[in-house]
Amino acid sequence: MSFDYETRIAAFEWLKGQTGIHGDVLPRRLLEKGFVHSGQRIPLMSPQGIFRPKRLDYPLTITTAPEGPYDDRISTDGLLSYRYRGSDPSHRDNIGLRKAMRDKVLLIYLYGVVPGKYMAVWPVYIVADDPGSLTFTVAVDDASMLSAERPMDYELAEPRRAYITSQVKVRLHQRGFRERVIDAYRTQCAFCRLRHEELLDAAHIIPDTEPESRPTVNNGIALCKLHHAAFDNFIIGVSPRYVIEVREDVLKEHDGPMLQHGIKELHRQRIILPRREEFMPDKGFLEWRYERFREASL
Incomplete structure (x- = not known):
């Protein structure tokens, strides 16, 4: 098993523990600090929305910032739309996500609800790429199906991912509404x-x-x-x-x-x-x- 895959599974377990402590909205400073795996610190965030920590082969997280510059949204088919970094499809971060899509790599989606607070959704896949609209399509899968020993069956999971993504959409909107309103007051x-x-x-x-x-x-x-x-x-x-x-x-x-x-x-x-x-x-x-x-x- 590769270091990259082991690190992803460790990141999912760490997030599971942190959401058990803090609830489903996590502070940015915690995500920036990350966790230690095999003697190396693995942060989950950086100033860039598409983030690949050192020693990993693919990006680990994609982030939507609250009031950010990109129009990330829920698409009409219930999946998540995630904007490219910038307007160049050949930017290395966009290439990294394209490789993650090709190789069916598990990722983490960090959704900003208010400045400094994020909901973590995992695992997610990049399932489509549209250079014309500078947009990737993201689907969510079932975290309970994850195993360090046996990778998820990507092809059999498609109907399950569509349903789970629609449920996550509702949760993101509800939680985002709560955090924004409470912050405003x-x-x-x-x-x-x-x-x-x-x-x-x-x-x-x-x-x-x-x-x-x-x-x-x-x-x-x-x-x-x-x-x-x-x-x-x-x-x-x-x-x-x-x-x-x-x-x-x-x-x-x-x-x-x-x-x-x-x-x-x-x-x-x-x-x-x-x-x-x-x-x-x-x-x-x-x-x-x-x-x-x-x-x-x-």
């Missing part, structure tokens, strides 16, 4: 200022089940889990003027301190807003939601 609940990130969610203003919904920060509000549930269930609403309203029947209830201090005292308070105007809750989205809150209050 400076890691605090917009209603109560709770700052424990593990207790925060990104609430959709227009739910993602609705055709009008958008996976954009201005369709989200960072809320703690209590207030997210209250918002989703129309116990609490937010007017287009960014003012919190508590449903009238709930205001009339008498219960313990959580209801009084955690819910009722929010009535007519303004929500905490992002500093950047483009991240502010869209007033049209809020109007859509507020109308349904008012209907639930009747």
